[in-house]
Amino acid sequence: MARENPRSPARKPGEPTLTEQARRAQLIDVTVRLIAENGNAGTSLARIAEAAGITKAAVLYHFGSKDALVRAAHESALTGLVEHVGAAVESAGAERAPAAYVLSMVGYLRDHPGHTRVIVDAVADGEDRRSSERWRPLADLMHAARRAHGAGSETDAGLDLRTTALIVGGGIDAIVAEHLDHPGFDPLAAAEDLVAMLDRTLFP
Amino acid sequence: MARENPRSPARKPGEPTLTEQARRAQLIDVTVRLIAENGNAGTSLARIAEAAGITKAAVLYHFGSKDALVRAAHESALTGLVEHVGAAVESAGAERAPAAYVLSMVGYLRDHPGHTRVIVDAVADGEDRRSSERWRPLADLMHAARRAHGAGSETDAGLDLRTTALIVGGGIDAIVAEHLDHPGFDPLAAAEDLVAMLDRTLFP
DNA sequence: CAGATTACTTACCAGTCGGTTAGGGGGCGT
């Protein structure tokens, strides 16, 4: 009774609607790309919706909030990296596992530039700031490598492996960041330098 | 003629107005603190004004735009760091200059937690992303240290000093970041580990 | 003591943000 005049079409006449699964996948894809280009804060729901060819409200229909969508995008970008690094570490011997970790991680990020900014962003924005936790797997690999090499406990010659892992992690971040906005930079060569530094420290 | 009714007081009757110099200094101070706590994007003009006890418009009266204020805050936070590191490097011998650089930088950031996030933020937000440029002074110090030690050119044993400086810089960033949200963490001890790694790499 | 200057205030603006609401078109099962 208030106002019920038939407004404009409620649906684009041209393209068919996608199934929920397909739409979710598409939206995650688009979101990863946009966050990669402009960061999370610089990516609005409206822009995501526009890039997907639907409206903002439709995006929120699938993912109740922007936060949920961004989280899904982060997760999607991360699983690829985790699987890649996991496989590389597993196929390397215990002694070379830390090197495999560093090299495969940098290599993956080089080959998936879209995911890189998203992951960096996820780490920077989210509560994943707890760096020591972030690099704990690397510290564990380093510990195992030293034992496999016959070296002593964690603090041999005043060396703290947790701290070393944090430093190496910082090196990885720096290499990836440099790669992001210096196209001419070769991240894998830098990663090999980093591995050389690590080896000199790990196996004195 | 349109509307000229005398509105409310144009000035807080209580506190006296500050001189331009004093107000600018206070605003920079407040801005550094707020950016340190919530980052640049998370710090609005209104919040800065509130913390300073004046209105948003008054802030813009002193610094024509938010950007100008933030730039001033960044500059203020940076000059202290640059002076401190410069002095430390100068008082160290050429051979120990890289170590002095790393240790004094981490030490300063530990002792000035307020400035830390601001500097990190300035690097992340601004166009100072060109990390290689950022750590170029360190690379130069490393080069000089190797020559003072009688070591060969930059690429001795496949070692690229620019890349090494980038990696060490990443380590510094990681240590500082860890210090920021892990109060129990000792950044100077970690910096000493980093220096040990660097020495092993620099003087083989 | 008059006038200009300094350091503000209130009020307002246009734009963007994430999120909500009401409804409607198209394909499906019956």
Next chain:
DNA sequence: ACGCCCCCTAACCGACTGGTAAGTAATCTG
């Protein structure tokens, strides 16, 4: 053939952003 449900749109919200316009009290200057 019909009704229902899924996927979607248009329109709107309130909160917040940086920035502007106009006016005014206290202080300085002549």
